[in-house]
Amino acid sequence: MSLRGWSANLPSSLSPPWNRNPPGLMGPVVGMSPDKKAGSPGSQGGACGAGTLPEAESASSPLATSLDRLGRAGTGGAGTEGETTEDEELTNLNWLHENLLQNFSLGGPEDIEGSPDEHPLSSSSSSSISSSLSGGQAAERDPLKSKPPFSFSLLIFMAIEQSPSKSLPVKDIYSWILQHFPYFSSAPTGWKNSVRHNLSLNKCFRKVERSLGKTNGKGSLWCVDPEFRPTLAQALRKQHFPNTHAFYTPPASPPSASSPPHHLLLMEQGSALRESDFDAATAMMLLKSASEQHSDPYDQEGPIDLSRRGEVVLVSRDPQQDHNYSSSPPPPLSRDVPSARRAQAPGPVGGKRVRLRHADLDEELKEAAGSLLHLAGVRPSLQVPKQRGRKSRKISRK
DNA sequence: GTCGCACTAAACACCG
DNA sequence: TCGGTGTTTAGTGCGA
Numbered sequence: 001m002s003l004r005g006w007s008a009n010l011p012s013s014l015s016p017p018w019n020r021n022p023p024g025l026m027g028p029v030v031g032m033s034p035d036k037k038a039g040s041p042g043s044q045g046g047a048c049g050a051g052t053l054p055e056a057e058s059a060s061s062p063l064a065t066s067l068d069r070l071g072r073a074g075t076g077g078a079g080t081e082g083e084t085t086e087d088e089e090l091t092n093l094n095w096l097h098e099n100l101l102q103n104f105s106l107g108g109p110e111d112i113e114g115s116p117d118e119h120p121l122s123s124s125s126s127s128s129i130s131s132s133l134s135g136g137q138a139a140e141r142d143p144l145k146s147k148p149p150f151s152f153s154l155l156i157f158m159a160i161e162q163s164p165s166k167s168l169p170v171k172d173i174y175s176w177i178l179q180h181f182p183y184f185s186s187a188p189t190g191w192k193n194s195v196r197h198n199l200s201l202n203k204c205f206r207k208v209e210r211s212l213g214k215t216n217g218k219g220s221l222w223c224v225d226p227e228f229r230p231t232l233a234q235a236l237r238k239q240h241f242p243n244t245h246a247f248y249t250p251p252a253s254p255p256s257a258s259s260p261p262h263h264l265l266l267m268e269q270g271s272a273l274r275e276s277d278f279d280a281a282t283a284m285m286l287l288k289s290a291s292e293q294h295s296d297p298y299d300q301e302g303p304i305d306l307s308r309r310g311e312v313v314l315v316s317r318d319p320q321q322d323h324n325y326s327s328s329p330p331p332p333l334s335r336d337v338p339s340a341r342r343a344q345a346p347g348p349v350g351g352k353r354v355r356l357r358h359a360d361l362d363e364e365l366k367e368a369a370g371s372l373l374h375l376a377g378v379r380p381s382l383q384v385p386k387q388r389g390r391k392s393r394k395i396s397r398k
Numbered sequence: 399g400t401c402g403c404a405c406t407a408a409a410c411a412c413c414g
Numbered sequence: 415t416c417g418g419t420g421t422t423t424a425g426t427g428c429g430a
Contacts, residue, residue: 151404170419190406197405200421207420219414219419 148181150236152191152198155181156205157232160224167208167223170196204228 148155159176160168168176174192178184184191199205199222208221224232 153404193407194405196420197407197422199419 147183152194153202153204154232154236156195156198156202156222157224157236160205160222161229165221167221169219169221170199171219173199173222204232 150158155177156173158180159173160166162176163172170192173195177191177195199207204225205222206225208223
């Protein structure tokens with residue numbers, strides 16, 4: 001069954017956005033004139049961080065934990081694009097599973113058991129990446145090349161956060177996106193413009209002067225404003241797992257029981273390529289965000305003891321932030337926060353964080369666990385985040 | 399119907 | 415001069 005096949009079996013509301021979206025999704029991308037610089041994306045991919053960004057390559061982040069390894073392998077990080085093999089991803093996913101699922105004992109192990117030996121992860125996720133891509137069924141690949149269910153801001157966020165130095169030049173951001181979302185490789189360069197647009201306008205991102213000879217001109221480094229890192233992480237989670245609880249909540253019958261849900265079928269069919277990719281990134285971000293709150297040098301709140309479920313500094317759960325991770329009181333929340341961001345004093349600013357109550361923390365942890373379950377293939381009937389992406393754009397606007 | 403947000407496109411300026 | 419980068423503005427579509 002093809003991806004289209006299974007998606008066709010689902011209600012439209014459960015269908016992943018990239019399938020739910022008609023060809024009009026990113027219509028301009030598909031229908032627009034081919035990228036004049038079509039070669040650039042591919043050619044840039046190999047240069048991700050290597051050579052062009054020594055600081056990113058060599059920088060050993062204080063946060064360089066296993067999570068970072070995960071991130072690096074997932075991104076190709078300091079390596080080249082081609083070096084990121086499925087095995088690496090699988091290894092990392094295994095690590096994720098082995099370490100984190102076991103460390104996260106929030107809802108009880110029954111939530112994450114799902115018979116590890118028969119874990120869908122072992123038979124799907126990473127292997128599906130190559131198999132799906134190497135398959136000759138272009139028609140089935142198309143959906144996989146649909147626009148990822150992440151906003152550009154989140155893509156940038158993931159790219160930056162997965163870099164060892166937590167900062168990337170735009171070029172490497174391009175590369176990361178291209179590497180993880182091949183959709184963009186066939187998209188016109190307009191998306192690059194959007195990336196830059198986001199970098200400039202989204203106050204979540206800050207430009208860092210490059211110290212290595214390069215001054216301000218080309219190739220500034222971009223990093224995530226530490227103040228917004230948790231917010232972005234949460235936005236990522238929210239965007240990807242809006243209804244995590246739906247599957248986090250232990251089902252009446254285990255997912256792997258006699259009546260496997262759609263998602264398991266799909267995983268078995270190796271059709272979850274893109275999603276698995278997303279999952280890896282998302283789960284990593286979730287976990288990283290959790291760990292980085294623990295070690296974020298910018299975090300003035302000090303280390304977080306997950307075992308101490310009293311107060312944890314997390315972002316506000318203001319529904320508004322579900323869609324606007326850049327939201328914060330001082331600057332306007334409107335889409336374009338141009339000079340507001342720059343006018344804003346860099347560095348941590350108090351008052352943006354709220355302390356989550358115990359219940360909220362539980363919810364966070366549950367969501368994290370849900371993400372891991374999702375990563376492991378236990379997914380909520382393809383509960384894909386509410387796709388904010390446009391479904392269709394008129395090809396001819398002007 | 400309105401509003402906010404994400405996205406796209408374009409133009410322009412700056413820098414190497 | 416050219417290409418990459420960064421900024422800004424305008425317009426569009428979608429979901430809440």
